[in-house]
Amino acid sequence: MLGYILRRLLLTLPTLLLVAVAVFVLMRLIPGDPVQLMLGDMADAAQVADQRARMGLDAPLPVQFGHWVHALTQGDFGRSISDQQPVLPLILERFSVSAIIVLVAVALAVALAVPAGLMAAWQQNRPADLLIVLGATLLLSVPSFWLGLLLLLFFGMHLGWFPVIGYVPLSQDLIGGAWYLVLPVITLVMIETGVLTRMARASAIEVQRLEYVTHARAKGVPDWQIVARHVLPNAFAPTLTLIGLVLGNLLGGIAVLETVFTLPGLGRLLVDAIFARDYPVVQGVLLFTALIYVLVNLVVDLLYPLFDPRVRAP
Amino acid sequence: MKKNLTALTTCVLAAAVGWPVTAEAQAQNQTLRVRLNADIRSTDPGVNRDFNSDGIVLHMVEGLVSLREDTSVGPLLASRVDTSPDGKTYTFTLRQGVKFHNGATMTAEDVVWTWKRYLDPATNWRCLPEFDGRGAVKVTSIEAPNPSTVVFRLESPSALFLGSMARMDCGGAGILHRSSLGADGKWAAPVGTGPFKLGEWKRGQYLELLRFDGYTPRTDASSGYTGAKKAEVERVRFVIVPDAAAAKAALLSNNLDLIPEASSSDLQELRARQDLKVEISGTMGLNGLLFQTRDPLLKDARIRRAIALSLDTEEIARTVSEGLSKRNNSAIPSSSPFHSQVQAAGHKQDLAEARRLLTAAGYSGQPIKLIATKRYNSLFDAAVLVQAMAQGAGIKIDIEVLDWATQLDRYSKGDYQLMSFSYSPRLDPALSYEMLMGPKDKQPRKVWDNPEAQARLAVATDSADRNERQAIFDDLHRRMLEEVPIVVFYNGADVAAMRRNVTGYKAWPASLPRLWNVRLQ
């Protein structure tokens, strides 16, 4: 088991390296100079060049890349160009904000989606099923930021129940801080429930038709037992894969939600850094995200055999 | 006992409901919540700064001189400034008994120490080029003959010396106590003489300034950064809200007290609300349409003039600024004392004449690219209007929208045909023209390359004779209208929106927010 995990992690190194190079090159290709941005329209070329030299931005690209990778091996992600702060602590802090929202939202969504999907599958083609599917499809058709804006407009501004801007870390104030997260989490839950419900339903339907289920039914085993022992675990497996994909991709898509709800999360950090051409931050965030993506998929693969006995444990 | 219990229960219930607004309402008399649209870069005056950083820093540090309300230069930490007849020696007499945040009294020695640090290249002070001879001034020596006098000697006289000292983007050359640096000689936190001192700074979230109880105010009336300043609130919390719509929502729902630069398109809505009020001020920034005079098509002055003639700059100014600004086709801001009658003359729309010039120049409908950005609404809106108006004269303009970093890059390289651009404020007319003029071979970002005009500008920069300078500026303006390297539309206006219980806040041409003398009723 340990060997498998290590091997998987090692195998991802080439991909990570590729990502690192691609990000590095791509960012430098985009026109726009972080130093020019910092100094504004008042600075002349000499001042800009001088500042670039101070920050080591005038060295040849391979040299800069080498420095960066070398620092990485020592756990140093470099310093942000904008405010000279170390990148890794910044990423971790922002990540904790995004992660909490995503994890809570996905957990809630799963708790809603799996029973809904099972119910729909069990009642296939009857009114309950149609209603659930229509609801799920509607939910995932709505643009997340539009939903967020509407919720903010209604519950935040109109009713005044929730704060409209800002953020208080949970470590500082558990209850007060949680209040800032309610609306973004609800937005995400609504959308992800739609996606996951459909998947849960589809895999549940597939399992239902399997012979051992019909066999159990014929034997007279009560419905709930069938669901609990056979349908649920098997339906969950593909849903698990989807959860993995969803989690991995969500970090990218969450930038818009963080903009709407003014949360200091990882998505917004990336977007702001790209606009500011803050190379170390962009590179750091991307590398970190790729790593998370790999880890999440690894966990999913490890959990899979628990739910689907047909898949051999690694 | 019972009252305490009730209060306690209420608090517990409120906390359980988790309603931050109520809890904050209780603290409202102590904390003023102001919007910041992005985190600041650092608290080191004039070092690693941007507009927001300047605003914060200037609450904590004060320079020898600074800006008055009308953007002229007046004494701040100095009680008087004497200039020698040859213009090369400036003697600053310091005010007595001014305290630093750590309780120490400011003396001439602190001034000399601070300036030595600014002029040290290792500090990376933004305004170093202005004082070491690369710019207008070369400081040859700074001395403290006694604890309350500092003497600066210059290599040659310049009208810009005091103005450069007061520059906001250099931290106003704020005087610091040496304990602002850590034991390792690196920047720690500003220990200045300002009415506020640094409180908590949670990067990415908020920054707090605390009232400095030992502040030593001037006795003259408050004016700009000079005069009597008093921190009326105990704490100012600058909340970082990058998104303008979210900031507005926060103000409306009493999660913010003040937005120093609200969007002008919200003006009507904000004015209509009973619980808000609005302060407006013209600013010294410049919005305009840049031409690349070396472009194969636009190098023909007739085409440039035709484009200028197709525009109704009054309409553009009025629409883009939501009625807050009037047309100003001069490089010198309307609020400047040098904005004379001559400067008030400008472009008039004349479609027939435009067409005539186009035909004469042989323009046959070739598309011209106009660069704009969505980052600043005014720039984008202006571009849309330019495109629509130019169409009336048969000029085909395509708008190319870039992100700000890319646009700034193209600006600094001169790589564009037309560009909707905005310049940050310049407080002296010589600087206003200097930002537009220069040899394109060495400074590709400059729009106007005319050696004769540049020579005239150099004279105006060094001269201290007001009439001579005004005459030169008027001449430059006339030439600019002729040659059309740029069509200036207007100087911006700031709309400050605040809750009704905020009193004493004034917007002003220099734009930076000032939270002293501001009260929460």
Next chain:
Amino acid sequence: MRWHANGVVGAALVGMVLGVALVALWWTPYDPLALNLRAKLQAPSVAHWLGTDEFGRDVASRLMAGASSSAIVAVATVALATALGVVVGVLSGFLRGWTDRVLMALNDTLLAFPGILLALALMVIVGANRWGIVLALGLAYAPSMARVVRGVVLSLRETEYVEASRMIGNSATVTMLRHVLPNCVAPVAVLATSMFGWVLLSESALSFLGLGIPPPAPTWGNMLAGSRPHMQTAVWLGLAPGLCIALTLLGINLLGDALRDRLDPRMERT
């Protein structure tokens, strides 16, 4: 039975949108780009069925033009992603070995890239126009298509058709074209249908963040983004494009469901 209902409703919604998009290529009530500064932010009325925006432009006309724009971008993007994905997937799944490893490594790299960075980079390099978006999103979605196709090909490889084809001497290319590709059509079609929806959402998200097809040309995404400052005073500005996106997506998803039900032989038809 159910896929009938899905298909009908879905097709109706999508058909309506496509119809409007087609019509908008020739006619809209007003010119979507025509400014009218005296009539800014007007509520819906007889003259302007959906009101006017912050420049006085007719919202209904802009919605229609936006439909055309979004339709073109979506079709082009999905075509690009599908073409790239199919090529990579078939080559990778069929040839296996080093080709497979290299292609999949590149594929995963692309998957790990956040769309926004790719979009910004490409749009800046290619130019801030719709082709930049098409390229960016096409490249962003091609990897998913490639993975799906590769999966299908891998399972098909071992079937009798393919073995028989190789045995009678057909080259790899011919086998790929004649036997493998046609069997990919079903899963590709299903995924492609979903992709239309993703593209629509991505384009609006990018516009929201300040990228995306630049104004003044209208897209639903940039109309939604532009409505934000006026959310309270001019609600219709935000509701209209948002509803359009949601309904279109609903139609696409229902249609996709119907398609999947129809094409997937494993699903029992009731």
